[in-house]
Amino acid sequence: MKRDLTETHTGALGRRVVAEAMPSPVELRGQLPGNACTVASVAEGRRMLTEILDRNDPRWVVIVGPCSIHDPxxxxxxAQRLRQLAEDVSDTLVLVMRAYFEKPRTTIGWKGLINDPHLDGSCRMGEGMYLARDTLLQLGGLGLPVATEALDLFSMAYLGDLVSWAAIGARTTESQPHREMSSGLPMPVGFKNGTDGNVEVAIHAMGAAARSHTYLGMDEDGRMAILRSSGNPFGHLILRGGGRPNYDAVSIRHAEQTMIRHQVPANIVVDCAHGNSNKQPQRQPLVMMDVVSQIEQGNRSIVGVMIESFLEAGSQAIQPDRDRMKYGCSVTDACIDWHTTEQLVRQAHRRLRPLLAQRFLHTAA
Known part of the structure; x- marks a missing residue:
């Protein structure tokens, strides 16, 4: 891909800014158009998720996959393994694959496949965006619904037509531009509680995103434009822990009461990683089974969980020599391995299968 560079100087200190041309969203979609199978997969994923959030589908959502994708x-x-597992548990669980291409950093570090697809600091974002879209097309071709984090305000213009579920992260939930963007996204959006554990910022975000907004953004031709959204009624809360874990029954009840007080739907997804596992991947199964127990005890608000999982357990540092890196092992947060993931999902399926229809009928009544 040709790199068309321009240079400008701004500010009294003459800071150097180099601008590199990007293809527009419509140009990239022209290079990598969605086929009928992928389009149908995305639409079906969105339909299932909205039906679950509307309480018209009694199944449980499991958003599962790598912390981030560094090797498509x-x-x-x-994904091929997940597809077979998804078919096996589809009467009870809707499996959605994590396909995260952007990573927020507290300080510094690798920012994800879009930002740095070669993992070497070259930051060829045009190539990264192409690679991310190509990966989403292949995932959709398998028939899997896909989840991603909407971090950069412009990325969803390039990728959003291939995504069934989006998350707004703990560092950006409080951001007004992210709330405005979410109000115009054509899929359900989960808002994470703040890094300090504050759930009200996410609940405020849900309320804001449910309303219409007028804001600056980018149109399909890559031009700055005034965008007008109609509002997204399918926002929900993601509990990811903070100063302490918040997946326990007391924390869930507090979140429910706060949501009711703010007049937003009491739909909760529990993130089994991050603050809820103290970033110890071996604790993720314990978190998930605790949440399953809450369903068995009558909880109605928890609609699903998130799991960070990859082929191999743990995480690894990025190496200059890629051949020295372990295949299928995360380069960001540590994950549980595929064997543990499959066992965990099947165990949840066995325990939840006899309960969900009854839970749905009770809710509908």
């Missing part, structure tokens, strides 16, 4: 080949290997 390994991600597709994982």
């Amino acid at each position: 080949v390994a991600a597709l290997d994982y």
Whole structure:
């Protein structure tokens, strides 16, 4: 891909800014158009998720996959395994694959496949966006619904037509531009509680995103434009822990009461990683089974969970020599491995299968 560079100087200190041309969203979609199978997969994923959030489908959502995708080949290997598992548990669970291409950083670090697809600091974002879209097309071709984090305000213009579920992260839930963007996204959006554990910022975000907004953004031709959204009624809360874990029954009840007080739907997804596992991947199964127990005890608000999982357990540092890196192992947060993931999902399926229809009928009544 040709790199068309321009240079400008701004500010009294003459800071150097180099601008590199990007293809527009419509140009990239022209290079990598969605086929009938992928379009149908995305639409069906959105339909299932909105039906679950509306309480018209009694199943449970499991958003599962790598913390981030750094190797599309390994991600597709994982997806092929997940597809078979999804079919086996589809009467009770809707499996949605994590396909995260952007990573927020507290300080510094690798920012994801879009920002730095070669993992070497070259930051060829045009190539990264192309690779991300190509990966989403292949995942959709397998028939899997896909989840991603909407971090950069412009990325969803390039990728959003291939995504069934989006998350707004703990560092950006409080951001007004992200709330405005979410109000115009054509899929359900989960808002994470703040890094300090504050759930009200996410609940405020749900309320804001449910309303119409007028804001600056980018149109399909890559031009700045005034955008007008109609509002997104399918926002929900993601509990990811903060100063302490918040997946326990007391924390869930507090979140429910706060949501009711703010007049937003009491739909909760529990993130089994991050603050809820103290970033110890071996604790993720314990978190998930605790949440399953809450369903068995009558909880109605928890609609699903998130799990960070890859082919191999743990995480690894990025190496200059890629051949020295472990295949299918995360380069960001540590994950549980595929064997543990499959066992965990099947165990949840066995325990929830006899309960969900009854839970749905009770809710509908």
